[in-house]
Amino acid sequence: MSSNLLGGLNPDQLAAVTAPGSALVLAGAGSGKTRVLTTRIAWLIQTAQVSPMGLLAVTFTNKAAKEMLTRLSAMLPINTRGLWVGTFHGLCNRLLRAHHRDAGLPQQFQILDAADQLAAVKRLLKVLNVDTDKYEPRKVQAFINQNKEAGQRADKVEAWDPYSRRLTELFAEYDAQCNREGVVDFAELLLRSYELLARNALLREHYQTRFRHILVDEFQDTSKLQYAWLKLLAGPDTALFAVGDDDQSIYAFRGADVGNMGVFMRDMGLAEPIKLTQNYRSYSTILDAANAVISGNENRLGKDLWTDAGVGEPIRRYQASDDREEAGFVVEAIRDLHRDGLDYSDVAVLYRANAQSRAIEHALFTAGLPYRVYGGQRFFERAEIKHALAYLRLAANPEDDNAFLRVVNFPTRGIGARTLETLDAAARQGGFSLWQAACADAGKHKGLAGFVRLIEGLRAETANLPLPEVAEVGVERSGLLGHYRTEKEGERRIENLNELTNAASAFASESDDPSLTAFLAHAALEAGDYEAGASASAVQLMTVHAAKGLEFHTVFITGLEEGLFPHENALNEAGGLEEERRLMYVALTRARRRLFISHAEQRMLHGQLRYGLPSRFLEEIPAALVQSLNRRPSPAYTAPAAASVGVRVPQPSRDLPYQIGARVSHPRYGEGVVCGYQGRGAEAEILVGFPKVGDKWFILDYVKLTAC
DNA sequence: AACTCTTTAGTCGCG
DNA sequence: CTAAAGAGTT
16 A cells, blocks of 8 residues: 555655656755655555556666665565666666667677776777877876766867877777777766667657656766766656755766756756755764754755754764874774674774775774775676686687787786787788687697687587586686686685686576676676675774765764865865865764764875874864863864965964974973964963874973974 | 886775 | 886896
8 A cells, every 4th residue: 555655754755755747856864865766666656657667767886776676675566677777887788788789789798897998998009009108098098988978979079289189089099999899888888878869769769758757866976978868768758856965966076967956957847856854864963063064065955954863972073193093092982882782883984085994904903803994896806807707708709809818818828928919910900809810820829729729618618508607617717716726815816716606696596687798797887796794793994985875873084184084186176175075974974873083183194294284174063062082172273374275284473383293302302293283372382292202282482392 | 927126106986 | 105007137
């Protein structure tokens, strides 16, 4: 019954779920966003407003798509398999496979992940004899992706200076190479799918009439191209339902355009978004802090989170002398919490930059506390897995030059750079693949002959086998297992290779297309799954970006220093500070019950000691919500003069005779470093850190210090 | 082809 | 500092 389905929703949630036609839902952190999305889908289907086939739901991550499907199948007695619910990339892949002819692609096109793409760019630059000092492969790759994400082909790029013109040429050459080889990168998946719909009216109208309801999650993260794609799929009678939070837009740097929210309202003729502001996650102290911080941003649609959960505890603030001490503080606090019965996995330690995890990891490790670091290399991105997949790709299609180059001499079989050059020249001259060149030269080169025999044997043997066995045979015949057995650190890799067979089995039983091509696409699109040890009870370490969408009982936000958070690089970008502030907002709203915020006066960064003033974001949290865990209040951040924005060290003045970071000598304690100031006039004090005795406060008027 | 040395860069990162 | 990539050596 629908009453059953809609029960327990608050009025705003109910309005969102049952919105007639298109709507924009401004869903604050912890406001039940996923619940609204899934309930709307279930409600639409249950009340027969749409058939499961008339529905399209898009998310950004596989995790979000999976969660939606899981919740949906709990609400509805339907098979979720055929539903068009998935990531932008996953759905585009589906579209392109179904219409590969119209899209101008081979039906078995391969998907290049970021690393594959970079390798392809490097190969191209080499072939074209491009000076890679002037045109760095990474820059070329970024140029290509940025343009594709903006919906621009090389012939549409406006390049006025010689440098951009050359980049644009390289962009065109790169696309030509991809077309020759039948491969598609992530950005291409979207652009090609967009063009397919834009150019083919019949196809477009088919999908426009079919999809009666399109739902989009995390709408603030959509790029221009993604929004254009959505609009192409939506016909005049399609309801577009977008859910997002402009205050949580933290991915502008990778093409997300919050402006899409305003554009969407205008395009759909919507007067107001539906606002979900009741928060079901945190105590009001945490929300008040988050609301106060985010109110510092000018460009926002505007909303305040509230809760009836109660005030909760004050936010604990800690000032550490350096990053090691900060880590020590975090560890001690976690120990106490655990002693009081909190599970380790209920605690998250957040930081702005990955480099900060080292000190915290070290402290946790030394203290013997279990922890897990998010991010880092994912299963399908591991070298041994990519090698094995390359063998499988060659088994399916030996003309795959990318796969060929990856494993032609791995494990080594005496095919060096020289041999490859010959092959490459022959292939380029004859206009055929490296594999064909290799077959032609197999009589002349013993190593090549062995490789050709190996791949042909693999092809013959796997031709009629089901996927899991193809994977098994591929791993065995590749010689990778033998190679890693002789390596010191090879054990872990062998485990991963065995896990690959399991992954293939799991995929074969879950997917409705258990082909090798489908599995390879799956590997590129869902590189992160199959990670072991995810459920263990461990402290969670991650960047603030990685924490988006998650929640924890207790959260530590560390490294709250000017230059680090907000990050100095962001301060030089237009809108950078506002994005950093949204990042802080995301960090704050991850906490359900308890929040610690900390900063260090100095920290080791790039092998150098750096001194950081407390982050301005600390001062943006109302003092009444914060309890300092230090004996003395820490020196406040004061906004720097416009000319010195981004400068980490304040200029000396009458009140501050030494720069922070200056080396000084004290008659009793010897040499030290100036770490901070507090108070004014006669009460002014100076904080000096000494290597042996630690930090000391001195009355500025009395202390005898000399610069050194 | 394997090994060693040097250089270099270093925000965040879905698919 | 430190990891990774490129260059140079054996």
